[in-house]
Amino acid sequence: MVSLEGEAQGTTYHIKYPDAWQRNFKRPIDSILVTIDECLSTYRADSEISRFNRAESHRFERPYFYPVLQKSAEIYQATNGAFDPTVKPLVEAYELGKKSRDPWQTNVDSLLDYVGFQYIQFDAVSVTKTKKNVRLDFNALAQGYTVDVLADYLEKQGLTSYMVEVGGELRCRGERSVGQWWKVGIENPAKPGGLQTTARIANRAMATSGNYRNYYRQNGETFGHIINPKTGFSRPDALLSATVFANDAMTADAFATAFLVMGLDETKRFLTSHRELDAFLIYRNEKNELKTVATDGIKAFME
Numbered sequence: 001m002v003s004l005e006g007e008a009q010g011t012t013y014h015i016k017y018p019d020a021w022q023r024n025f026k027r028p029i030d031s032i033l034v035t036i037d038e039c040l041s042t043y044r045a046d047s048e049i050s051r052f053n054r055a056e057s058h059r060f061e062r063p064y065f066y067p068v069l070q071k072s073a074e075i076y077q078a079t080n081g082a083f084d085p086t087v088k089p090l091v092e093a094y095e096l097g098k099k100s101r102d103p104w105q106t107n108v109d110s111l112l113d114y115v116g117f118q119y120i121q122f123d124a125v126s127v128t129k130t131k132k133n134v135r136l137d138f139n140a141l142a143q144g145y146t147v148d149v150l151a152d153y154l155e156k157q158g159l160t161s162y163m164v165e166v167g168g169e170l171r172c173r174g175e176r177s178v179g180q181w182w183k184v185g186i187e188n189p190a191k192p193g194g195l196q197t198t199a200r201i202a203n204r205a206m207a208t209s210g211n212y213r214n215y216y217r218q219n220g221e222t223f224g225h226i227i228n229p230k231t232g233f234s235r236p237d238a239l240l241s242a243t244v245f246a247n248d249a250m251t252a253d254a255f256a257t258a259f260l261v262m263g264l265d266e267t268k269r270f271l272t273s274h275r276e277l278d279a280f281l282i283y284r285n286e287k288n289e290l291k292t293v294a295t296d297g298i299k300a301f302m303e
Helices: 026-040 048-054 065-078 088-100 105-112 142-156 249-262 264-272
Strands: 002-008 011-017 057-059 120-122 126-129 162-166 169-173 182-187 195-201 204-210 215-218 221-224 239-246 278-284 290-294
Touching (some): 002 026, 026 065, 142 162, 204 249
Antiparallel strands (some): 057 126, 162 169, 215 221
């Protein structure tokens, strides 16, 4: 088993794969990670997305911008706008409010004027905004997409079994060893750092979103970091954590975020008509007890 690890995108990555030749792909993987950051990182002023956010249009320079826009459009439509990467102005206001403790909620209506994926137009060559000052933020699916890019790279090297994880989002293929699936943990929201359960996974991706870590309280109200792009706020909901299983990590990552916006009841209804997804939801009931629900396709693989 070859094990690689490092830092990227403000977090860590871990990659494992059995390889008879013990090949080490850390150098090309780190190079891929740098190139993705040069395209999609909102923390880099010189990245493609940052330059687009300051301009009215942008012609793609790297192969990463277009696929993320495509997936954003797909999930924006599927979730009726619960997933919307133009939420950046609201996220910035939340982060500033958390840091300064100054009230920011009175600015929500004006900020919402600049939120709406319908203001973004794109094709395979370029992207344009139809409303000035609209900005993109792919943080809700960029790590999942990074996992997919790295997984595709490993497959091109002839690997048929691997585990790729970036910041908790992951994708697995094949078996860890003969007869043994990859095993991954799902955190307990009531005991961060502790496990709620584990899942056996092969030939699938997994991503988890939760509002139980990154939040703050002000004037008796709780504000979470996953913002509802329709209202501008993140109101407490029974749903604490959503773990999504999909064919690719970008899809799992984006839907996990969308489900936290949608809340428990709407998410459960959504999953009944989207059998291509599986999910493990952790929530609190009326008695404040921690409860879980799993879709039929994943129940047999939870431990």
